[in-house]
Amino acid sequence: MSPRPDLLPALLGLFNFVLVVITATLLYLLFGPNLIDTYRNQPVAMEQNAYRPGSDDNTTEVGQDKVVDGIHLQTGLIYAEGFNIVRGTCTACHSAKLVTQNRATREGWMEMIRWMQAKQGLWDLGDNEPIILSYLAANYAPQETGRRSNLQVDEIEWYILEMN
Numbered sequence: 001m002s003p004r005p006d007l008l009p010a011l012l013g014l015f016n017f018v019l020v021v022i023t024a025t026l027l028y029l030l031f032g033p034n035l036i037d038t039y040r041n042q043p044v045a046m047e048q049n050a051y052r053p054g055s056d057d058n059t060t061e062v063g064q065d066k067v068v069d070g071i072h073l074q075t076g077l078i079y080a081e082g083f084n085i086v087r088g089t090c091t092a093c094h095s096a097k098l099v100t101q102n103r104a105t106r107e108g109w110m111e112m113i114r115w116m117q118a119k120q121g122l123w124d125l126g127d128n129e130p131i132i133l134s135y136l137a138a139n140y141a142p143q144e145t146g147r148r149s150n151l152q153v154d155e156i157e158w159y160i161l162e163m164n
């Protein structure tokens with residue numbers, strides 16, 4: 001027995017509707033979370049997953065990004081406070097390598113930023129500037145380059161290492 005001809009349009013409509021719902025669900029399952037990540041343009045679950053020195057597993061999934069031993073693999077940047085802002089700002093024009101290959105004091109970093117602002121079209125960093133400078137000064141400070149002058153015993157300044 002075939003469906004009554006006058007019901008066919010209704011059946012076709014229902015069939016189309018179900019098809020659209022299934023397609024939409026599949027598309028969402030496949031791409032939805034990725035699109036949301038891309039839109040937010042930042043690693044998700046930063047707080048919950050943040051790198052903790054001394055934890056057993058040094059690989060952390062940050063959204064789709066990986067952080068291994070405190071280094072954000074995609075950029076090579078140290079994954080620390082201010083990372084999101086530095087990544088967002090300092091990889092816009094050039095590779096993060098320019099950042100990671102350099103070492104400077106806070107003043108030195110400030111000079112580089114001023115130079116880029118004067119010559120390379122870097123914009124005013126506003127409230128982000130102190131955050132960026134603190135990140136750079138803390139993670140890419142001059143003493144982290146392997147070579148240093150010999151220690152003069154009476155010049156050693158001891159300090160308490162801050163872990164956060």
Ligand code: HEC
Binds near residue numbers: 089092093102116120
């Ligand atoms: C508006 C574009 C732009 C942005 C944004 C930008 N830079 Fe640059 N930067 C440049 C250009 C252009 C150069 C020169 C590149 C070259 O020499 O190949 C440069 C060079 C550098 C250098 C190398 C300087 C040297 O003495 O060789 C460092 C370090 C650097 N940038 C760090 C940063 C940091 C940190 C940030 C984030 C605050 C940043 N850049 C954001 C454009 C930019």
